[in-house]
Amino acid sequence: DAGVTQSPTHLIKTRGQQVTLRCSPKSGHDTVSWYQQALGQGPQFIFQYYEEEERQRGNFPDRFSGHQFPNYSSELNVNALLLGDSALYLCASSSSRNRQETQYFGPGTRLLVL
Amino acid sequence: RKEVEQDPGPFNVPEGATVAFNCTYSNSASQSFFWYRQDCRKEPKLLMSVYSSGNEDGRFTAQLNRASQYISLLIRDSKLSDSATYLCVVNRGEGGRRALTFGSGTRLQVQP
Numbered sequence: 001d002a003g004v005t006q007s008p009t010h011l012i013k014t015r016g017q018q019v020t021l022r023c024s025p026k027s028g029h030d031t032v033s034w035y036q037q038a039l040g041q042g043p044q045f046i047f048q049y050y051e052e053e054e055r056q057r058g059n060f061p062d063r064f065s066g067h068q069f070p071n072y073s074s075e076l077n078v079n080a081l082l083l084g085d086s087a088l089y090l091c092a093s094s095s096s097r098n099r100q101e102t103q104y105f106g107p108g109t110r111l112l113v114l
Numbered sequence: 115r116k117e118v119e120q121d122p123g124p125f126n127v128p129e130g131a132t133v134a135f136n137c138t139y140s141n142s143a144s145q146s147f148f149w150y151r152q153d154c155r156k157e158p159k160l161l162m163s164v165y166s167s168g169n170e171d172g173r174f175t176a177q178l179n180r181a182s183q184y185i186s187l188l189i190r191d192s193k194l195s196d197s198a199t200y201l202c203v204v205n206r207g208e209g210g211r212r213a214l215t216f217g218s219g220t221r222l223q224v225q226p
Contacts, residue, residue, distance in 0.1 A: 033213065033214070035216075041218050041219075042118075042201050042217050043214075048212075056212075058213060090157055090158070102148075102163070103160075103214060104160070105158050105159070107156070107157050108157050
């Protein structure tokens with residue numbers, strides 16, 4: 001049973017560029033959440049996708065956008081990259097049928113903006 | 115004030131020691147509570163859920179006090195493999211929209 005997978009594992013971009021990160025949820029999961037984790041901090045919630053729609057959003061600017069596909073996989077897009085966007089981006093999947101909706105994390109994508 | 119606050123750490127303890135981590139949360143509407151463990155440069159992994167009645171999983175005991183908005187994790191007989199960052203996590207669960215709110219984590223280093 002494959003867990004949550006993310007690609008790429010590492011990425012280097014320059015300021016002003018755009019980036020797309022990808023996530024495949026755990027088998028049987030239909031909900032995907034994205035988090036940003038800066039060095040020395042806990043993960044911060046970006047947004048959550050369910051039934052191909054953004055269900056909830058954290059305190060992130062519109063430069064951060066996403067998408068969920070019919071197979072439940074998801075993409076995170078960041079436009080006009082800033083140095084401060086350098087972080088570990090984590091995807092977590094969960095099942096809406098699980099009352100607690102326990103979230104399981106992928107290995108993350110490390111983004112470095114120069 | 116952060117929504118979830120934890121002991122800053124790091125905690126350096128010898129093998130076999132008992133160590134306790136504390137966490138407070140500010141949103142009284144919070145509905146679910148967890149401890150996650152994160153190893154260096156890895157993703158967070160669920161350690162255990164936390165229930166009002168308190169719960170135990172082997173050497174790990176978690177407690178929740180809703181009145182004080184306080185969560186704790188106790189690790190008995192520490193092992194070298196327990197060295198990691200422990201993240202206190204709260205789920206506000208507003209109408210089915212569930213976003214996890216993480217504390218900044220407490221780093222534990224168990225020494226031989």
